[in-house]
Amino acid sequence: MDNNAAYRAPYRAVLERAFAHALAHLENLDRAPVAATATLPELRGRLGKPLPDDGLPAPQVIDELAADVAGGILGSAGGRFFGWVIGGTTPGSLAADWLTSAWDQNAGLYAAGPAEAVIEEVCGAWLKDLLGLPAGASFALVTGSQMAHVVGLAAARHALLARRGWDVESQGLAGAPPIRVLSSSERHGTVERALRLLGLGTACVSDLAADEAGRLPADTLAAALRTEAERPTILLLQAGDLNIGAYDPFAELIPLAHAHGAWVHVDGAFGLWAAASPAHRHLLAGVELADSWVTDGHKWLNVPYDSGYAFVADPAAHRASLSHRASYLTHTEEARDELDWNPEWSRRGRGVATYAALRELGRRGVADLVERTCRYAHELVMRIGSLPGAEVVWEPQINQGLVRFPDGRPGATDADHDRRTDEVIAGILQTGEAFFGGTTWRGKRCMRVSVCNWQTSEQDVERAVAAARQALQPARPATT
Ligand SMILES: *Cc1c(COP(=O)(O)O)cnc(C)c1O
DSSP states (O other): OTTOHHHHSTTHHHHHHHHHHHHHHHTTTTTSOSSOOSOHHHHHHHHOOOOOSSOOOHHHHHHHHHHHTTTOSOSTTSTTBOSTTOOOOOHHHHHHHHHHHHHOOOTTSGGGOHHHHHHHHHHHHHHHHHHTOOTTOEEEEESSHHHHHHHHHHHHHHHHHHTTTOOHHHHOSTTSOOOEEEEETTOOHHHHHHHHHTTOOSTTEEEEOOOTTSOOOHHHHHHHHHTTTTSOEEEEEEBSOTTTOOBOOHHHHHHHHHHTTOEEEEEOTTGGGGGGOTTTGGGGTTGGGSSEEEEESSSTTOOOSSOEEEEESOHHHHHHHHOOOOTTSOOOSSSOOGGGTOSOSSOOOTHHHHHHHHHHHHHHHHHHHHHHHHHHHHHHHHHHHTSTTOEEEEOOSSSEEEEEOOOOSTTOOHHHHHHHHHHHHHHHHHHTSOBOEEEEETTEEEEEEEOOOTTOOHHHHHHHHHHHHHHHSSOOOOOO
16 A cells, blocks of 8 residues: 555646646637537536446546536637626636645634635735725625625625614514615626525615616616605615626715615626726726625636625624624634625635736736727627628627627518527527627617637637628528
8 A cells, every 4th residue: 555656645646637637628728619519418428427336536537527528618718708797717816726725725714724814815905906995895705796795785784774773683684674775777687686685685676777878877866865765775886787888977876875874885796897997997986985896806807716706895884794703613803704704604715816816917917908808899899790780789888798680681670680699699609719698688689798808819809700700691591
């Protein structure tokens, strides 16, 4: 046994296999199809092996895993993936993520992972600085904006009810003064799920109509605040909505809401990153006045999943909504225990990848990433939108835009235009050269263009435009 290399160094062989497979994937992104090529039955057939009675050697498990997923891994790590809002991973943050798993710390308490507690403390300070948020705000590194909404809105729920003499953490919501949520109609579905999880429910949300540019008008908000003025109120604003990247006029809306005692929560899942760019920062003027903010690391910052950030202007409200003390835990007074700010108990040291990405890119690197991707989004939308058979629906002001492919036949209906749009999107995916998603925006099917990946280059834009041209080429198949 003592002479067995695998016994003495059980990790080496399997990690070397993983390293080779990872490089094979990453270094082949330029040649591999961006969309999936394997079907669902194929993937189930390959991966759905019987659970073995006896274990297998780890290198064999990893080799077979890499072979079995073939065609089922999207090329989202590469530069020609423009679907949803999905970033890749910078080399430094990927490497840091590997180390996170190797160290395998429980980053819930300083005592269980001292270095990682300090790393998160540093990340919080760097992020607030980069995103232009108040230095005194508290923060939590969570799995994504979904849970960041839960954190921000839990703090809101605490603060609004505490002001009315109601201790929601002990009394719950039954019998509490009913909270209402005023929201731009452009909000993301994760907000509703956060409200459901927090027991506020979705019926308390009033949709306020956004204007043509996707922004919530001040007079609309003022009128809504005047009705039921006594009710505890959360105002939900958008820093970059999911379809067109619209920014609410924060400097106007937030003081208005505060004058009525409302808590202002900002969804900036990707859009908050515009603050890192001198060219785009003006879109966020006044956002620092809000009470809680949400953004993602795994989108525009290009760190691996899962990585989102919540920030709360009132640390006491944040802490009161989540902190817990137990006799078997080792709490420290001076260090920052993540457990006091996060909804998880045991958790991954997810600050490590963020720490690495921020050092790897630096202030200028993040600004450049934001500006470059915005420029490419603009170029993609304007160039694809000017191809015969295409039209621009939304010209990007940041990294999001919309294109549509109308049905050219005389007398074509809206339903025909919608169908044609989906058909062209599918045609682009079939080329394997680029990936875009569809959306329905103001009643019309559109192709959504989102550029978030640090790797996207001028050549990638050329290839994506060529793919769109190719998908538009063939005569439309007769529809039945
Ligand atoms: C992606 C997104 C979310 C959800 O973020 P997750 O990280 O997927 O939880 C919320 N709001 C907006 C505007 C988004 O783009």
